[in-house]
Amino acid sequence: MNSVQYILGIESTAHTFGCGIASSEGRILSNVKSEYVPASGGIHPREASQHHASKAAATISGALKEAGLRLNDITAVAFSAGPGLGPCLRTGATVARALSLVRKCPLVPVNHCIAHIEIGRLATGEDDPLVVYVSGGNTIISAYAGGRYRVFGETLDIALGNCLDTFARHIGLSHPGVPKLEQLADEGQNFIPLPYVVKGQDVSYSGLLTMASRLAGE
Known part of the structure; x- marks a missing residue:
């Protein structure tokens, strides 16, 4: 059988x-x-x-x-x-x-x-990883504790993936815009200081998106 x-x-x-x-x-x-x-x-x-x-x-x-x-x-x-x-x-x-x-x-x-975290754990062979999980809808700092995955830090407003996707659309890149944005970044020569916020273990990207969008329009 x-x-x-x-x-x-x-x-x-x-x-x-x-x-x-x-x-x-x-x-x-x-x-x-x-x-x-x-x-x-x-x-x-x-x-x-x-x-x-x-x-x-x-x-x-x-x-x-x-x-x-x-x-x-x-x-x-x-x-x-x-x-x-x-x-x-x-x-x-x-x-x-x-x-x-x-x-x-x-x-x-x-x-x-x-599922994403477990795939990463299995692929790397790590038994007890501290994870920075970044996607279009989530930005999370997580680890396994007390029998389950717990969130120790996260975005206070928008996820990093959403931030990049919104900016890509703002400058006219077609879907999916983030890979095209990454290619442009790899080819770029000018490094522009942008604000970002860290509060304890939490992060914020709305200010970064606002400033980047304003600079792109200048």
């Missing part, structure tokens, strides 16, 4: 709908994604969720095909339960719940931030 289990994961926290399949042996068998690209500006949550709903079936089928499996082989379904964009999260949760009901298998909600 085959003792290997196969877990299908759904990711839908923001602009990408993804489906990955991993084995209980720790092998990543597939990772198929479909990205929503807005016509202009940043991510529109309702449009992104509609994209996810329309691409879910094809993405899941592609992941199963890439893994060489059928839906009947799946023994558990996991999904990103947040944080993320509400409409996008609901779409992913609905798809995951439907799959678990069809398969009559466990449904496993996964915290998006903890």
Whole structure:
């Protein structure tokens, strides 16, 4: 009897709908994604969720095909339960719940931030890391204590990823703007002092964004 289990994961926290399949042996068998690209500006949550709903079936089928499996082989379904964009999260949760009901298998909600942290921990081999977690919607200083991950510091206003994305749109860079912004920064020669705020273990980026936007307009 085959003792290997196969877990299908759904990711839908923001602009990408993804489906990955991993084995209980720790092998990543597939990772198929479909990205929503807005016509202009940043991510529109309702449009992104509609994209996810329309691409879910094809993405899941592609992941199963890439893994060489059928839906009947799946023994558990996991999904990103947040944080993320509400409409996008609901779409992913609905798809995951439907799959678990069809398969009559466990449904496993996964915290998006903890998943990123655990991937970093496993990739580096660190047992007890102090983590600086930076994304579009979160900027957190975290560590594992008392049986769970605890937040010891965080942004007081906007996340660093959001700060960079907003500035990229302000200067006219198309989505995704942050990689283009990083390329421009690598090629830049002028270093401009900008304000940033640290209060204890918390940080603030709204002042930095305001000053950068003002200087860009001069």
